[in-house]
Amino acid sequence: MAGLYIHVPLCVSRCIYCDFYSNTDRSVAHRLVDGLCGEMRIRQSYLGAETVRTLYLGGGTPSVLPVPELERLFQTVASLFKLQLEEVTIECNPDDVTPEYAAALAALPVNRVSMGVQSFDNADLKLLNRRHSAQQAVEAVENLRSAGISNISVDLIYGLPGQTVDAWQRNLDAACSLRVPHLSAYSLTYEEGTVLHRMMELGKVKPVSEDLSLHFYQMLCASLKEAGYEHYEISNFSLPGMQARHNSSYWDGTPYLGIGPSAHSFNGNSRQWNVADTGRYLAAIAQGAVDCEVERLTPAEAFNDRILTSLRTARGLDLARLKSDFPQFYDKCMLAAEVSIKAGHLQLAEGENVLKLTPEGVFVSDSVFVDLMQV
Ligand code: SF4
Numbered sequence: 001m002a003g004l005y006i007h008v009p010l011c012v013s014r015c016i017y018c019d020f021y022s023n024t025d026r027s028v029a030h031r032l033v034d035g036l037c038g039e040m041r042i043r044q045s046y047l048g049a050e051t052v053r054t055l056y057l058g059g060g061t062p063s064v065l066p067v068p069e070l071e072r073l074f075q076t077v078a079s080l081f082k083l084q085l086e087e088v089t090i091e092c093n094p095d096d097v098t099p100e101y102a103a104a105l106a107a108l109p110v111n112r113v114s115m116g117v118q119s120f121d122n123a124d125l126k127l128l129n130r131r132h133s134a135q136q137a138v139e140a141v142e143n144l145r146s147a148g149i150s151n152i153s154v155d156l157i158y159g160l161p162g163q164t165v166d167a168w169q170r171n172l173d174a175a176c177s178l179r180v181p182h183l184s185a186y187s188l189t190y191e192e193g194t195v196l197h198r199m200m201e202l203g204k205v206k207p208v209s210e211d212l213s214l215h216f217y218q219m220l221c222a223s224l225k226e227a228g229y230e231h232y233e234i235s236n237f238s239l240p241g242m243q244a245r246h247n248s249s250y251w252d253g254t255p256y257l258g259i260g261p262s263a264h265s266f267n268g269n270s271r272q273w274n275v276a277d278t279g280r281y282l283a284a285i286a287q288g289a290v291d292c293e294v295e296r297l298t299p300a301e302a303f304n305d306r307i308l309t310s311l312r313t314a315r316g317l318d319l320a321r322l323k324s325d326f327p328q329f330y331d332k333c334m335l336a337a338e339v340s341i342k343a344g345h346l347q348l349a350e351g352e353n354v355l356k357l358t359p360e361g362v363f364v365s366d367s368v369f370v371d372l373m374q375v
Contacts, residue, residue, distance in 0.1 A: 007260030297336035
């Protein structure tokens with residue numbers, strides 16, 4: 001089984017915190033879709049005999065694509081790959097999801113929508129340069145449900161400059177009241193090269209303290225637990241049985257093919273990064289090639305990937321499998337794990353066969369992971 005990801009690097013405007021590859025020149029949309037379809041044809045055999053189980057259109061903002069362009073993408077996918085699609089997700093900006101657009105999505109092979117809501121506070125949305133309002137986010141959910149799409153995920157960001165505990169709780173309450181099956185929440189990060197990072201350097205915004213950020217995360221976990229959500233990955237929560245299948249495949253080592261400028265692919269042995277430049281990307285596709293970098297994974301890199309991806313999830317790290325796949329690294333890793341277990345950051349579960357982060361360990365997960373990894 002495998003996943004297929006299609007990156008649509010187009011946005012109407014740029015959010016100040018974003019470091020994803022995307023452009024605001026949407027006149028390229030038709031040529032871009034030509035290129036995406038061309039890359040799918042070139043790389044049709046990348047996944048070998050694997051059946052594609054999940055399809056994800058991300059970005060950027062795929063919902064800026066006119067419906068006929070989306071239709072072309074789906075037709076090309078159907079004509080080239082062996083499909084047994086269980087989940088087909090498209091990322092949408094809330095103000096694109098009008099009743100008409102929701103109905104058009106429902107007529108496509110789309111059965112899940114992920115929306116970058118980020119906040120239910122209009123002042124936050126203005127600060128972040130999001131183009132929708134809180135009310136539009138609520139209406140988008142209603143429009144999708146009316147059109148028959150109920151599998152909806154909402155993204156939130158916490159730790160905004162000046163955000164108070166009360167303001168974050170209001171956001172959490174608003175999100176829970178929507179009863180969408182899936183929620184993702186991320187702490188605001190100040191990535192170099194973003195407008196937000198520049199604002200911080202100029203003293204125009206001040207990051208929240210680590211303690212407050214931790215408190216926001218604890219509020220997130222507590223509120224969503226009380227609302228019946230399962231915390232199945234560090235940043236992801238779902239109602240029972242509604243975990244994101246495509247994203248879960250990134251964490252369990254399932255191969256995936258990433259199509260489009262800046263898209264990543266993984267086939268079990270190597271990773272591949274497409275060039276993050278639409279002009280160069282399209283020029284290469286026109287020549288029948290893909291402008292990309294390929295990195296063959298060494299055993300140590302594959303081991304580190306296993307540590308990073310497994311421990312992010314509530315399922316944890318299967319120790320018998322780890323020992324059998326990486327006997328050369330296992331003992332050293334377990335020595336380091338013992339230190340983290342004593343510190344209360346890791347725990348053994350399921351008859352000592354599985355290693356998991358404790359709730360306290362989640363807050364310091366990066367350093368826990370580094371201690372277990374091969375350097
Ligand atoms: S809409 Fe999404 S991809 Fe586009 S700039 Fe904003 S965060 Fe980045």
